[in-house]
Amino acid sequence: SAVISQKPSRDICQRGTSLTIQCQVDSQVTMMFWYRQQPGQSLTLIATANQGSEATYESGFVIDKFPISRPNLTFSTLTVSNMSPEDSSIYLCSAGVGDGEGEAFFGQGTRLTVV
């Protein structure tokens, strides 16, 4: 398994500002992902965080709005840029063990409120 820690656990931000969320895994993993969970909703994949190269974004998500870094095999950041109230969500980091052939584990999430 993998233990995933996210910081911050929650934040209240002013519209127009940016927030960077950190994700730390307790072991080296090949696959890391970022998901969004809007209030009372399911999880939607934002992007795959690729180590040493640009992230791969899903339809509806763009790099200018959600820049992602992955400097090594245990750490990633997601930035939510130029925030609006519609960005209020829980942002979740996920890591896959076993080089993509094992289970995926999640952090506790970052609860973001934009006012």
Place this chain on the structure above:
Amino acid sequence: GENVEQHPSTLSVQEGDSAVIKCTYSDSASNYFPWYKQELGKGPQLIIDIRSNVGEKKDQRIAVTLNKTAKHFSLHITETQPEDSAVYFCAANRGFSGGYNKLIFGAGTRLAVHP
């Protein structure tokens, strides 16, 4: 596009009864089907998963069944306890990319177990 449908959206049972949650998926290339439990204020926790080469898997009070022909899989919880109360998500992997870890989630089922 790929889709996972989950039913019911809410489920209320008496302690000791069984609970069944059903999901269908659309991507015929999916070969990995995890189930997650999410308690209030926490990230999703993997509780059981099944791969396409088996039809059923059991872990104590929890079991999952898979019908690949019908693209249908189900979660069964027996002898439910109040601590089973949570939101449960089914998921399927995107078969041709991301290995087992790039997941599409169902909408979730809110399970309430009453003493």
